[in-house]
Amino acid sequence: MTQSDFVELEKKLRDAELRPTKQRLALAQLLYSQGNRHITAERLHSEAMEAGVAISLATIYNNLHQFTTAGLLREVVVDSSRSYFDTNVAPHHHFFHEEQGTLEDIAKSDLTVANIPPLPEGTEISSVDVIVRVNSPRR
Amino acid sequence: MTQSDFVELEKKLRDAELRPTKQRLALAQLLYSQGNRHITAERLHSEAMEAGVAISLATIYNNLHQFTTAGLLREVVVDSSRSYFDTNVAPHHHFFHEEQGTLEDIAKSDLTVANIPPLPEGTEISSVDVIVRVNSPRR
DNA sequence: TTCTTCTTTAGAAGAATTCTAATCTATTGA
């Protein structure tokens, strides 16, 4: 991590009113210095271990939620058995590889959702999530 | 339950090669004799209890999965903390009321999904799921 | 019937996530 990366990540945390602790900076680096990512808590924990940063799983969860609340992450619900966190917080959609359990972005502008019927009385849209589930056919 | 309902549900189970046991018939009745439903395991268990049918939770889960495998139900993933099962197995989409945790169908023909980008190499579509998350704004 | 296969079940086990409460660290401001 270069000095300027560090400063940038630190600013990102401060702007979100999160103290730039050693653990948060390590997580921010894993999350934000290699393009958009879709990651589970367990996986992020493993990566932190591999990177030589000891962080408890509780801290991983605490921070994933705090980052999400701060708008630095969003949660993508695709699998009922585990949570995925997405570093791309702009509205967009996903391909989900059912066998591998991996996500791939679909830009909002690349896919059209039209003719949403009238919303249930008294409600407003929070988000529109499209998941295109794909698999590799055994041929 | 009338005699003809019973016969109909029994046929539904037999056609799926599932023995029409007391428990399965009770579940089938709860699931299929009141229009399309979206229900969790716990809720179905409660309803069975209320209806005076003693069924273990293991049996509820066993059957929800067997029904799903047989194409009598489908699972809808909207909430990472619990699984919803849908009696409407035709392709369609959903409104999800975030506060109440309830689902409402959107007919496939009512909503347009277009311009899905080229699929990742070597994959084919398994399903396209649209979830319109709504909430009741505090005003 | 009788045999076989499937089903149900209580309770244990598993997996993901959250909680508790003690310890530690970053920030603040005298």
Added chain:
DNA sequence: TCAATAGATTAGAATTCTTCTAAAGAAGAA
């Protein structure tokens, strides 16, 4: 610079949802 304070981290326990185990029961075949 250095308390004082608010916030953060952590180990391990607890919780919740779900699955597994293995024994007992019920359904279908002949």
